[in-house]
Amino acid sequence: MTTGQGDPVEPMAGLECTAVSVAETLKRLLVGRKLASTQLGETLLPKRIALPVFASDALSSVAYAPDEILLTLSLAGLAGYAFDWPVAIAVAVVMLVVVLSYRQTVHAYPSGGGDYEVVGVNLGPKWGLVVASALFVDYILTVAVSVSSGVQNAKAVFPQIVGFEGITAAVLIVVLMGMNLRGVRESGRFFAIPTYGFMIAVIGMTAWGLTRIFVLGEPLSAPTAEYDIVGNDFYSSLSGFALVALLARSFSSGCAALTGVEAISNGVPAFKEPKSRNAATTLGLLGTIAIGMLGGIITLASLTGAKLVDETGGVVFTHEGEPVEGHTDTIMGQLAGTVFDNFYPGFLFVIAMTMIILFLAANTAFNGFPVLGSILARDGYMPRALHTRGDRLAYSNGIILLSVAACALVLVFNASVTALIQLYVVGVFVSFTLSQIGMLRHWTRHLAVETDPAARAHMVRSRAINAIGATCTGVVLVIVLAAKFLYGAYLTIVAMAIVFAIMSAIRRHYTKVADETALVASETRTLPSRVHAVILVFELNKPTIRALNFAKASRANSIEAVAVASDEEVVEKLRNDWEELNPGITLKVLASPYREVVNPFLTYVKSLRSGNPRDVIMVYLPELVVGHWWERLLHNQTGLLIKSRLAFVPGVMVTAVPYQLASSAYALERAVRSDETGAAWRRPGRGQVHTGARPDADE
Amino acid sequence: MTTGQGDPVEPMAGLECTAVSVAETLKRLLVGRKLASTQLGETLLPKRIALPVFASDALSSVAYAPDEILLTLSLAGLAGYAFDWPVAIAVAVVMLVVVLSYRQTVHAYPSGGGDYEVVGVNLGPKWGLVVASALFVDYILTVAVSVSSGVQNAKAVFPQIVGFEGITAAVLIVVLMGMNLRGVRESGRFFAIPTYGFMIAVIGMTAWGLTRIFVLGEPLSAPTAEYDIVGNDFYSSLSGFALVALLARSFSSGCAALTGVEAISNGVPAFKEPKSRNAATTLGLLGTIAIGMLGGIITLASLTGAKLVDETGGVVFTHEGEPVEGHTDTIMGQLAGTVFDNFYPGFLFVIAMTMIILFLAANTAFNGFPVLGSILARDGYMPRALHTRGDRLAYSNGIILLSVAACALVLVFNASVTALIQLYVVGVFVSFTLSQIGMLRHWTRHLAVETDPAARAHMVRSRAINAIGATCTGVVLVIVLAAKFLYGAYLTIVAMAIVFAIMSAIRRHYTKVADETALVASETRTLPSRVHAVILVFELNKPTIRALNFAKASRANSIEAVAVASDEEVVEKLRNDWEELNPGITLKVLASPYREVVNPFLTYVKSLRSGNPRDVIMVYLPELVVGHWWERLLHNQTGLLIKSRLAFVPGVMVTAVPYQLASSAYALERAVRSDETGAAWRRPGRGQVHTGARPDADE
Secondary structure: OOOOOOOOOOEOOOOOOOOOOOOHHHHHHHHHHHHHHHHHHHOOEOHHHHHHHHHHHHHHHHHOHHHHHHHHHHHHOHHHHHHHHHHHHHHHHHHHHHHHHHHHHHHHOOOOOOHHHHHHHHHOHHHHHHHHHHHHHHHHHHHHHHHHHHHHHHOOOOHHHOOOHHHHHHHHHHHHHHHHHHOOOOOHHHHHHHHHHHHHHHHHHHHHHHHHHHHOOOOOOOOOOOOEEEOOHHHHOOOOHHHHHHHHHHHHHHHHHHOOOOHHHHOHHHEOOOHHHHHHHHHHHHHHHHHHHHHHHHHHHHHHOOOOOOHHHOOEEEEOOEEEOOOOOOHHHHHHHHHOOOOHHHHHHHHHHHHHHHHHHHHHHHHHHHHHHHHHHHOOOOOOHHHHOOOHHHHHHHHHHHHHHHHHHHHHOOOOHHHHHOOOOHHHHHHHHHHHHHHHHHHHHHHHHOOOHHHHHHHHHHHHHHHHHHHHHHHHHHHHHHHHHHHOHHHHHHHHHHHHHHHHHHHHHHHHHHHHHOOOHHHOOOOOOOEEEEEEOOOOOHHHHHHHHHHHHOOOOEEEEEEEEOOHHHHHHHHHHHHHHOOOOOEEEEEOOOOOOHHHHHHHHHHHHOOOOOOEEEEEEEEEEOOOHHHHHHOOHHHHHHHHHHOOOOOEEEEEEEEEOOOHHHHHHHHHHHHHHHHHHOOOOHHHHHHOOOOOOOO | OOOOOOOOOOEOOOOOOOOOOOOHHHHHHHHHHHHHHHHHHHOOEOHHHHHHHHHHHHHHHHHOHHHHHHHHHHHHOHHHHHHHHHHHHHHHHHHHHHHHHHHHHHHHOOOOOOHHHHHHHHHOHHHHHHHHHHHHHHHHHHHHHHHHHHHHHHOOOOHHHOOOHHHHHHHHHHHHHHHHHHOOOOOHHHHHHHHHHHHHHHHHHHHHHHHHHHHOOOOOOOOOOOOEEEOOHHHHOOOOHHHHHHHHHHHHHHHHHHOOOOHHHHOHHHEOOOHHHHHHHHHHHHHHHHHHHHHHHHHHHHHHOOOOOOHHHOOEEEEOOEEEOOOOOOHHHHHHHHHOOOOHHHHHHHHHHHHHHHHHHHHHHHHHHHHHHHHHHHOOOOOOHHHHOOOHHHHHHHHHHHHHHHHHHHHHOOOOHHHHHOOOOHHHHHHHHHHHHHHHHHHHHHHHHOOOHHHHHHHHHHHHHHHHHHHHHHHHHHHHHHHHHHHOHHHHHHHHHHHHHHHHHHHHHHHHHHHHHOOOHHHOOOOOOOEEEEEEOOOOOHHHHHHHHHHHHOOOOEEEEEEEEOOHHHHHHHHHHHHHHOOOOOEEEEEOOOOOOHHHHHHHHHHHHHOOOOOEEEEEEEEEEOOOHHHHHHOOHHHHHHHHHHOOOOOEEEEEEEEEOOOHHHHHHHHHHHHHHHHHHOOOOHHHHHHOOOOOOOO
16 A cells, blocks of 8 residues: 555556646645555554454443343342353353454454455355344444443443433434544544553452452442342242253343454454464453453452342342332442442543443444445445445445434333343354354365365364354354344344345345346447537526537537527527527527426427437536535526436437536535545544455555 | 427427337327317316306305304303404405405406516515515415314314314325325316305305295204303403404404405406406406305304304303303304204205315415415526426425425414414415505506596506505504414414525525626637546446447547546456457546545546646546436446536536436336326416416416
């Protein structure tokens, strides 16, 4: 990526490219920005930066996964809490397996093949599309769950939120949307601060808590420590099926801790050399830290007696036989309050870091969603313009779609992480499982052609790891589906199916059109014999004169100006003006008994070609270029209508001859601004490398 | 209007015009229709048809005006009903004055000058715009009031409606909207049946009722006859200010009977010769019938003891000291039930005719609203495309705007005619008053140049009548404003002010643009020196080949195909295809380090002109013509974006080269269908002639 230092465009054919912009200053600003982004692209990430860049999503889930484990266990009453460690260990084991599996992917796809690519290449495009549908739905859920968790955690500091969780989360999502629509975007490095901050907060809290308990001998006690729990009758029996169901549900919710782990495997190209090894090391580090944080929180909760109850499941706290209400602080909130009961800034730091990292995790989805859309567009599953179009429109539509869907979710589920988590995780494990199966195929395919024994041994080992990964994630997927299906996972499946169906339909449509427009050798060489230029005239003003001049310059076989007599007064004035000015082209006036413009003109244009089907008509339309949306309602409408109707007439081209009104400068300014935004989000910063399946990321 | 018999278009320059449509059958259908409408235009209306055509709006108000008079009087309790005759007579007198005044207008403006024209010509465009604003708001109120009254009358037959009046009215408005959007429209003659039906119903009911009472000696008694009324304390005193206020309010509501009287003066050109005299006679007839019907209903109500109470004003029926609830049938409903108590079909006929004529009166607004928009567009107060554009879009927007506004009104006011009538009438009397003042000016102006004593005498007499009219309507306007201002008329004033402000702003904008684009003699003759053709290529398919061929045929000074290397794979394939096919034009590939298309292309096009400001660039964009709205999202988007950005670059024209996909046939079919609709509503039927300020209506 060494081109485009001074100027974003460098014609390959060696043509000199000089800036002739109407707004030179604005452009310089643009170019300046782009230079900066190019420099950023040339800087590869050392591990210490890559870790926070890719880990914020994965680590942020540590903020809610322990809560969901304990909350689900509360269904069995206090006795259920005995299973917190087994469940946490099961989650940690799956995390370990997934991390090990993705280390294989990192080595096999150093170009940063995302799950979509790995599955598409190895299992076929249909399965790739399944992964894409899962990712699509998961982006929405990432926003909803992260923001909801942020709101739940914020309750420890702002108890006023209680009762308004849904609306608060919706407002936050709208703020995120606004930020992203305006194009406020942080560089990759910016992520380092809160991610390390969150790590320091959680690890520091754990360390200080353990120090106080074991070293200083202070008996720390969470606000919920003295409470008893009255569980759900069904689960409280803790026997046979009830126990299995409880553990399955708790484990499934805990698996939310795994979301975001795959991010590093997508971002390999952004690492410093040796890319694959550094990425694999970072992935290992991420896994270790996440497992450590999860373990630390569960340990602290267990030691301080911090508890949570699933109120929607009918579980309540009791104290000396009396029900206690209103204890809805998160585990993180309870622990921070307990460990830092004598140091308020520490408490605030933990809560603030938790909220910020959750907000950043949601923002990740805002960056990743359009990138996913762009990749899908490349393969014809989304409107093709999303792939190449450098403007804000496509990007904005994605952001708005994501925000509206996430807002709907947080409002419907009142920002309850517990409810939303039932929908989450399914998509993640669908893509985990398919990705691991894809890797199995990958190694098997390579083993078929590889002859070097050392390489073969390595591949066999990798294949074994991916086989374990596939089995493990597959089993988890089945458990998650079974445990959550009726609680909400079915909604995710339905949403995925809808997304899948729409994307398949788009692809089918593009294929159909490609077939229809494909070249047939015999048809390509019939040149039109003559070109008739027709200038549609409404009044004689500068735009019309410009259209006449441009039409004259293009030397058609015949040329005439045509007006439609929809209003006698107007046409009379036009005739007089024409005679007076004499622009050198005959004016033809078409009768219009019904005061129409479109049909008389259409019929006339058709008549011009009637005798000579090989002739083409070039219709010139003067067009005013305006600056505001409402001005567009006031101008060019008849022209647009005529253009849209002429499109159905074979052998007719329509040439718009723009005339720039003074107010158009505003619109140009806006357009340039949105280009900058468009350029900004395709910088090789975090958002982009995150999904990473971008084929040219390592250019 | 003798041209366009076989074909709607006949080029004046003598060019032969043959139909070369892609859908010949559809077009024949179109032409067939148009012929029919031309014939209709040639048939002028005899008085017996003109009366119902123009009277439905004015006569329909007889259905609710008596109710509103009695309802308001009920505020003073039973004693208030003593004033029913004085109020009705006052309304009748105003009606007489207005009819006489408009007879002068009919003679002075045989071309059918609407109030907007009369005022604009005589008092200046600003006052004309005031009238237009009033008409604009009144069209919305006509729909709301007529439909609401229809719903209130329907309650006599369908008591289930009680409690759901608002929603029922809204549904009816949506039905009307649907009918009008689909283009179901009745011919002028169709109006004759229900209008005469309504006249027969009301006059027949009155005659039969009087016969039963006076000839057969049957003591007819309305269901509310035996009830007493407990009025509002303030008005019940019937002393001084309270009495004046009561009569002013009752009279103001009763003046709703005058709405629609001006319609005939707009429709003079549609009358048989002698147009003016026939129109004046019909106007007189209309006045007589309306006054007769109003008198008949008041008489019958008085004789049978039919009453109504203003429940929102705190007035209730009592019977033997006990409050009675739920008697909300309209006067028409009560009278029909009483007079035809032994003949149910008679009762049904009256109610049905009332409902139908009210529905037709609402439909009048749907026909008139776009015509008003078209006239205002001609004068630059509305988007200009509304004036000439023969398609459904403009028309549809008007219908939707009207429907949404009327729906909002009936829902907010729960279809209460009493509440809505507070907003109504203001606009009508604003335009009555201004129109009469305009006529005063008209006669004064003509008197200044007229020398023939007989003509002068005639003019002086006419001026006197219009002076009385102006004074009378002006006084009524003041009374209406004073009596209704706080009850809702202020809303009308605010709405009128907003409409006025928007229309003024549009006009100012058009003037500004006209100044900006006006020709300056020195600028008109600079011809571009060379034309460079650039074909933007995405892939090599039929649409691209067509664009290449068309570009070749237009013989530019230079010609090249340009692709942007936003995706290496795609561009590589394009290069190979190009080499293989060799279309005879060099392909230039622009580098795009940021995977953009728009900016590299834009910069390149600018660079082409950099050395030669007098050159122009002709950019050819292949464009797919599709059939469904969603297909538009999938195609041409990048092209549209490029086109919109190129519009800001001086010296660049953009030529769209359409390629019709098979699916485009659907869209063409729809377009032709909507043209038919567009043509249908500009037929010289009722809707059009109604507002009538159409300058070419008498061609």
